[in-house]
Amino acid sequence: MPTGDVPRAHALLAAIQPAGGDEGLLLKILPALLTGAGIERGIAVNAAHPDRPFSLGLSLAPSALHRLVGELAQSAETAEPANIRETLRLAARFFGDGPPLSDPRVIPITAADETLALLVLPEPPADPAGFASVVAHAASILAWVRMAEKVREADFELKYRVWELESLYDVGLSIAGTLDLESLADEILMKSVSLLNARSGALIVRRRDVDGGFYIKEFGSAFPDPGPGVGIPEGVCVANRREERPAFLAAATAEKLLTVPIRSEGEPIGVLVVGDKENRAGGIDDFNQADARILSLFGNQAAIALDNARLHREALEKERMEREIELAASIQRTIIPASLPEVEGLDICGANRPTRQVGGDFYDVFPLPGGRVAFALADVSGKGVPAALLVSTVHACLHVLFDVGRDDLPFVVARVNEHLLRFSSSRKFATLFLGIFEPSSRVMRYVNAGHNPGILLSGESFELLGPTGIPVGMFPNAVHKEEVRTLRASDLLVLYSDGITEAQDGGETEFGMERLTGLVLGGRELSPAGLTGEIFGAVDEFTRGVAQYDDQTVLVARIG
């Protein structure tokens, strides 16, 4: 019968420093327990870590020890009599390699009804009562360490939750503080991967500028472009098995995936996905609903960031367009004459109403040598700055040619045509009504390059002065014929742009030539300024506030 040294066992236990966690604590406790039992060999199994048994006095290979003690721990998990008997049977096998066992014992080390560890002895302790006090002492140490470990774990968990909240808060601040989508995507992805203990992750968002293409920000493993025609997952997807993953992520190399949708204006535009949630042992755990909740929060943040970036882009585009419109308007303001020159024998008035989108109408009057006067009304294609620049080009051409004394209208129009073809971008052209009036002879020469017919009112009759050639800027070598009319005193010439005749009411009915000619006939006694006002007033009454999309220009001349 062995002899136990209970006092020495207590002294050994009292000397144990449990700091630094309970890993190996049993290895420190086991010698004291064996001393108290008066036995030289034994096994201790921590109930919390049955995979890490400790033994003394045994020469078994670690793998055999591990396997057998694993079985011991499993069978004695509840420390119930049936399990204890099974444990003893296994213990007999375990100690079978040494001297024969006469009476093996499994002694649960318990505190507050919880089995903290198992001690397996090949025979009973020498002094059961004294040994019981040693076991109780050992149990108190284990319980203290276990409690300390739980506190540590709770503390870590609490800090982890704070970290989680702070991360979400930081992403929110970043979203508010920057519109750099690349850095925001990186931050959201890194925080998602980090907080979910994932090994990899990706932010995959449909690109607006490429049909069917995706912007992919990935980390840790490959998340290939799903390709065109593959639907974006609409909901949260916990895919711990390959067959559970959506087709959208079929080619992702991670084993397990957790995916949440990123929505914009209610529609899924992409996903935030993390792959392979690792554990402390180096393995991969399943993703769960708690993980899905956290990732959904980051997914929502990503959606906000993307929406902000989109709205910012749209605001910038709107601002750019408004700047362009303002620039175009300012160009046009410099071209439309503030007042027309006084011309002997001719009463002339012009007016232009640019639309919000700024088109390309202009008119001008150019005094020429010998009391003659040239006049022009043009309408260039397109809107905005390009149209305004084209107006500027046509206007400058006319000024230069008239300034150098060229008054051969077909030649002038041909030069403008060549200039536009050479220096303007393709598909840019202008219609132009260009005329020269000589007050002394009342002879008017004109060229109509694809413009609306001018209205010439003479006495009771009127004539439409239709196109004598195609618009300028369309084709090289275009021919523009000059027409000549000899006018009489009080004759009225009305030029206008299609913004007048094509002005629409709410039913998309156009103002039309008939209304305009009727208006001109009815207002034949009016001054040019009066008739101009009458025309604009009639158009306004007709359109009744419906927004118009083309400039409206009128030039009226009465022969003196």
Added chain:
Amino acid sequence: MSERLTVTVERPDQIVAILRPDGYINASGGEEIAKEAYVLLGDGVVNLLLDLERTRIVNSIGISILIEILEKVLDQKGRLAFCRLTPTIEKTFQIMGLAQYARLFPAVDPALAWLRGETE
């Protein structure tokens, strides 16, 4: 195929050692760091500097391993310092309590000075 962490170790003298991890401090990354740190502690080098210039992401498992390294360093009456952390990792270390017993520095030199006991 995750982003693998590598660690280079520099031992300028017998008092301190500098560990330079490059990559994700997760379970495997943390173990790589721990392996090198425990070799150093076994050699009696108990003042360790982790230069995190090439680390931009850490997870909670990586942090728990760093805490274990810290505990072992403190058990041996040594010091542990971190330097050149990203703002995100620095904040994480503050929240998770690593900064309570280890020191964080913006650069290598002041960290080495503290580890050598030249500054407090």
